[in-house]
Amino acid sequence: MFQIKKSGKVFEMPLSDRQMFLIEQEMGIDLFVPIENTVLVKAEFLGVDLKEKLPDRVWAQEINMLAYALDQLNQVQGKKFLEEIAESTQMYPGEMLNHVLRICPMAAGITEESGVTPYYTGENLFDIMEYKRFADRKREYPQFQIAKFYFPIDVSVKEKDDEDFQDLDGAEAAVYSREVSDMIARKIRRIDSWSDWELYAHIHQDTPYTDTGFLIGRPDAEVRNGVLQGAFIVEAKHILTESEISIIKEYLDGGITDGWGESMEPAGVSHGKTLAIKLRECSDVRQQIDCELNEMEMFFEQSPLQAKYTARADGFTADFRKSREYGRDYPVWIELNYDRKTIRVPLPATEKDIQDARTILGITDAADVRTLFRSSKLKMVDKLLFANVDLEAFNRLAQEIHATDPETMYRVLENLSVDPLTPEQRIKCITMTLKSARRENSSNPAVKQV
Numbered sequence: 001m002f003q004i005k006k007s008g009k010v011f012e013m014p015l016s017d018r019q020m021f022l023i024e025q026e027m028g029i030d031l032f033v034p035i036e037n038t039v040l041v042k043a044e045f046l047g048v049d050l051k052e053k054l055p056d057r058v059w060a061q062e063i064n065m066l067a068y069a070l071d072q073l074n075q076v077q078g079k080k081f082l083e084e085i086a087e088s089t090q091m092y093p094g095e096m097l098n099h100v101l102r103i104c105p106m107a108a109g110i111t112e113e114s115g116v117t118p119y120y121t122g123e124n125l126f127d128i129m130e131y132k133r134f135a136d137r138k139r140e141y142p143q144f145q146i147a148k149f150y151f152p153i154d155v156s157v158k159e160k161d162d163e164d165f166q167d168l169d170g171a172e173a174a175v176y177s178r179e180v181s182d183m184i185a186r187k188i189r190r191i192d193s194w195s196d197w198e199l200y201a202h203i204h205q206d207t208p209y210t211d212t213g214f215l216i217g218r219p220d221a222e223v224r225n226g227v228l229q230g231a232f233i234v235e236a237k238h239i240l241t242e243s244e245i246s247i248i249k250e251y252l253d254g255g256i257t258d259g260w261g262e263s264m265e266p267a268g269v270s271h272g273k274t275l276a277i278k279l280r281e282c283s284d285v286r287q288q289i290d291c292e293l294n295e296m297e298m299f300f301e302q303s304p305l306q307a308k309y310t311a312r313a314d315g316f317t318a319d320f321r322k323s324r325e326y327g328r329d330y331p332v333w334i335e336l337n338y339d340r341k342t343i344r345v346p347l348p349a350t351e352k353d354i355q356d357a358r359t360i361l362g363i364t365d366a367a368d369v370r371t372l373f374r375s376s377k378l379k380m381v382d383k384l385l386f387a388n389v390d391l392e393a394f395n396r397l398a399q400e401i402h403a404t405d406p407e408t409m410y411r412v413l414e415n416l417s418v419d420p421l422t423p424e425q426r427i428k429c430i431t432m433t434l435k436s437a438r439r440e441n442s443s444n445p446a447v448k449q450v
Contacts, residue, residue: 002067003042004060006031010041011060013067016136021204031060032201034125034194038063045070046078053091061125061197062093068132069100069107077103092320094120101128109134109299109306119312122320124340126196127309134235134299137215143238146290146298149252151230152280153180153221160272170227177228179269180221180277184230185305186267188219188260192370193340208251212244213237217252218302219261230279233302236287245285253281309340315360316341327376332398334389337370338363344374347398354389373427377401380413381430384423393427400434412437 002013007029015023020031031038038060043050073081084099085091101108101118108118109131120128138144155173156165173180190196208214215235222231232252240248255261256279266276290298300306319326319342326333330346336357343357363369371386373394378401401409412433418426 001042001044002040002063004038004058004063005041006038006060013060013064014071014132015064016140017133018136018140021201024201025204030201031064032197034059034061034197046082048082050085050096053085053088054093054096058093061129062097065125065129065132066093066097066100068129069097069104072104072107073100094122094318094320097128098318107131108310109296109303110310111296114307116307116311118307118310119316120318121316121341122318123193123337123342124309126193126200127306127340130303130306131299133216134302137235138295138298141215141237144290145236145239145288146293146301147234147236147240147285147287148289149217149232149234149249149282149285150224151232151252151256151282153228153230154278154280155180155228156276158266158274158276165274165276170229173228174223174226176269176275177221177223179267179275180228183264183267183275183277184219184221187264192337206251208248212247213240214244214248214251216302217248219252219255220304232282235302239287240285249282249285256281313341313360313362316343319344323374324376327374331377332375332401334394335370335372335374336361336363336389337372338368348395349391351391354391373397373423375401377406378409378413378430380416380418381426384426386423390424390427393424393431397427397431397434400431400438404434404438408437408441409434 003010004013005011007027009027009029011023011031015031023029023031036055036057036059038058040051040054040056040058040063043054043063070078070081081099081103084103085096088095097120101120105112105114105116105118108128110116110118118128152170153173155168155176157168157176158165168176203209213236215237217232217234219230219232221228223229224231234248261279264277264279266274268274289301293301326344330344332347333344334347334349336343336345336354338361341361343361345353345357358369361369371389373381373384373386375382381397413430416430416433418429421429
């Protein structure tokens with residue numbers, strides 16, 4: 001049994017999204033937001049107290065998934081889990097969750113036969129919990145069904161040496177169904193883990209959720225009757241009426257014309273070709289496609305990229321330490337973030353350190369990498385975001401931060417204005433300022449040296 005407390009209210013975990021939506025609506029308590037602002041009241045499994053191993057303050061959703069995952073273990077698996085963590089005195093919820101996922105991958109919707117081990121990186125919890133959400137919705141709504149809302153997709157292709165795009169008909173476009181599906185998946189995937197959760201607690205307030213049986217919808221592309229078409233795979237509480245379908249169509253069309261589907265960027269594909277697509281409004285609907293599917297096929301229909309988004313990357317180990325903890329050991333570092341994974345690299349660092357981190361993260365497109373400069377000793381540069389790693393500049397500043405005593409650092413930077421500067425300019429300006437101050441100190445015997 002797991003219990004958490006927030007705003008003076010105690011909640012027993014696990015909870016479904018529907019239950020948490022009601023809590024937010026009736027009590028004004030948001031249990032989704034990714035902040036460790038709830039108190040762990042109780043953590044017990046198979047008669048063993050786990051609370052002493054876990055932090056006092058936790059993120060509700062991590063405990064929610066941990067409690068759910070533990071519920072999925074049979075007696076043998078449960079004993080194995082307890083044996084694995086017996087020697088650990090202090091653990092992060094994420095560490096404990098990864099033990100459970102390794103023993104029971106189905107807790108994240110991954111079958112043992114797949115050979116894939118789901119892994120919580122500290123940033124992909126929304127993905128990890130996708131199967132839980134699906135199972136909860138299917139359990140809570142006896143008439144649960146999956147429908148498809150189809151919409152046309154105009155596809156054009158440009159050959160490697162051509163200047164213009166050539167329009168394809170639906171049958172010709174069908175050979176690019178996987179590529180178009182990938183383009184849509186990249187467009188709808190939120191930029192970071194915070195964005196996954198930021199508005200999730202309020203999504204139930206949108207019209208289709210309140211006025212129809214609509215639960216969730218995911219856009220994709222598929223070949224239907226030999227023609228490439230777009231399709232929203234929609235989970236619904238029941239068979240939808242004509243009026244409900246009309247409301248849902250209007251909502252989904254809004255996402256196509258004024259939201260995620262607007263201005264789809266062309267994408268390179270094999271043999272140097274480039275694809276461009278344009279999405280049109282929903283045309284027709286097919287209900288109860290789930291009648292032809294078993295449960296895992298139903299889940300895969302809604303979440304075909306579950307294994308990709310949750311599988312452990314070779315060589316990657318999640319670091320669940322908070323920045324303040326890490327900063328006590330490494331006062332200056334950079335964070336490379338890619339595909340819901342972050343690796344910290346202490347500074348000064350070598351080019352090999354950076355390349356090793358990039359290899360582990362599986363970076364294929366440098367444009368998608370977020371690089372943060374971090375420092376627990378100098379807040380002026382903490383969390384500066386960079387498009388590229390200028391290791392020489394980072395190392396120079398790190399060396400100055402390490403070499404400058406806090407009193408001098410405060411004195412020379414107190415009135416330094418860096419707001420108009422770019423992150424790159426800030427790094428150089430502060431480096432020069434600290435270096436100049438240290439030179440002055442070294443030439444003045446009256447100034448205490450470090």
